[in-house]
Every structure is written in C-alpha cells, then in structure tokens.
Amino acid sequence: xxxxxxxxxxxxxxxxxxxxxxxxxxxxxxxxxxxxxxxxxxxxxxxxxxxxxxxxxxxxxxxxxxxxxxxxxxxxxxxxxxxxxxxxxxxxxxxxxxxxxxxxxxxxxxxxxx
Amino acid sequence: xxxxxxxxxxxxxxxxxxxxxxxxxxxxxxxxxxxxxxxxxxxxxxxxxxxxxxxxxxxxxxxxxxxxxxxxxxxxxxxxxxxxxxxxxxxxxxxxxxxxxxxxxxxxxxxxx
Numbered sequence: 254x255x256x257x258x259x260x261x262x263x264x265x266x267x268x269x270x271x272x273x274x275x276x277x278x279x280x281x282x283x284x285x286x287x288x289x290x291x292x293x294x295x296x297x298x299x300x301x302x303x304x305x306x307x308x309x310x311x312x313x314x315x316x317x318x319x320x321x322x323x324x325x326x327x328x329x330x331x332x333x334x335x336x337x338x339x340x341x342x343x344x345x346x347x348x349x350x351x352x353x354x355x356x357x358x359x360x361x362x363x364x365x366x367x
Numbered sequence: 368x369x370x371x372x373x374x375x376x377x378x379x380x381x382x383x384x385x386x387x388x389x390x391x392x393x394x395x396x397x398x399x400x401x402x403x404x405x406x407x408x409x410x411x412x413x414x415x416x417x418x419x420x421x422x423x424x425x426x427x428x429x430x431x432x433x434x435x436x437x438x439x440x441x442x443x444x445x446x447x448x449x450x451x452x453x454x455x456x457x458x459x460x461x462x463x464x465x466x467x468x469x470x471x472x473x474x475x476x477x478x479x480x
Contacts, residue, residue: 293472355416
C-alpha cells in the first residue's frame with residue numbers, strides 16, 4: 254500500500270519559474286492538504302480540499318494554486334517561484350468528516366528557489 | 368498569530384527516563400489534539416491523540432495529558448528509548464466539515480543512550 258506519494262523529492266528553481274508538486278494517495282481519502290515546513294515555523298497549512306472539485310485556503314496560501322479533479326490527486330502549483338518559497342512541502346490526506354481520523358503524510362518535496 | 372505553540376525547541380533526556388514535551392494553544396474552539404513524530408527525510412507520522420472531553424489518553428509508553436483551563440497539553444514518554452529521538456509536533460483542530468489541523472513549531476527530542 255503506497256499511501257501518500259509525493260514527487261519530486263527534490264527540486265531547484267530559479268526565481269520566476271513555475272512548477273507543480275505532485276501528490277497522489279491510494280487510500281480513497283476525501284480530505285487532502287498541503288503543508289510547508291520551515292525552521293522555527295513548524296508545519297503551516299497552505300491549501301486543503303474536502304473532496305473532488307472543492308478547495309480552500311489555509312494559513313499561507315499566497316503564491317500557490319491547487320485544484321482537485323480526482324479523489325486521488327492534489328497537485329500544488331507555484332506560478333512564479335520566489336526565494337521565500339524555499340521550504341519542505343508535505344502533502345497529507347485523511348478520511349473527511351471523520352473527527353478523529355489522523356492525517357497521513359507523504360515524505361515531502363524539498364524545494365529550493367534561487 | 369501562532370495558535371499552537373511549543374516553546375521548547377529541543378529536549379535531551381537519558382535513555383530509560385521520562386520525556387515530557389509541552390504544547391500550549393490559544394484558540395478555545397480547539398477540541399481535538401494530536402501528536403506527530405517526524406524523523407529526518409520522512410513525513411510526520413501520527414502518534415497519539417486526545418479529545419477535549421478527556422484529560423488523559425494512554426497508548427503504551429506514550430501518554431497525553433490535556434488541561435483545558437490552562438490551554439495546555441503534554442506528551443509523556445516513559446521509558447524513553449534512543450529510537451524516540453525525533454521532532455515531535457503537537458496539532459489541534461476544531462470540529463466542522465473542514466476540520467483543519469493546525470501544527471505547533473515542533474520540539475526536537477534527543478534520547479541519549
């Protein structure tokens with residue numbers, strides 16, 4: 254069982270470039286989310302989705318776009334990368350509407366913007 | 368505005384002793400709390416949780432305590448083992464359709480053999 258799969262594991266971008274971080278889960282989870290981890294800041298929620306066709310903003314959504322066309326996939330798009338977006342990005346999923354269902358995380362994408 | 372705070376960036380304990388990790392929150396609407404453990408180059412993994420209707424939840428060596436009046440929770444690990452060395456995040460959520468999870472800044476636990 255693969256769980257939550259994130260690609261790529263590492264990525265280096267130049268300022269202004271665009272890219273998409275991929276996230277796929279095979280657990281049929283309705284809820285999916287993206288977090289970024291920065292030193293001293295913990296994990297901060299970027300965007301989340303409670304099902305296909307439904308997305309909403311988290312704590313730090315600026316500079317990022319998401320879409321949810323299928324239950325399995327939840328890509329995160331950087332339209333014009335900035336050095337402030339250098340971070341480790343984690344995708345996570347869980348059963349929606351289940352109050353005590355924990356999040357399952359992928360292993361992260363380490364992004365460097367120069 | 369950090370709604371979930373872990374004021375100790377790091378903690379070092381001897382193998383076999385108790386590790387106590389602390390977490391404070393500001394939002395009184397939070398009613399479900401979780402602890403996650405994270406090893407380097409891996410994603411966080413769920414460890415233990417507690418609902419606001421309880422003040423203690425135990426799972427093997429791990430116990431979480433909740434003090435709602437103080438808006439404080441703690442994770443106790445007894446006995447601590449070298450394999451417990453990791454970053455520990457507390458997280459909180461409040462009920463509703465979205466049930467967003469808000470994380471603290473993390474505490475790096477080092478268990479010395």
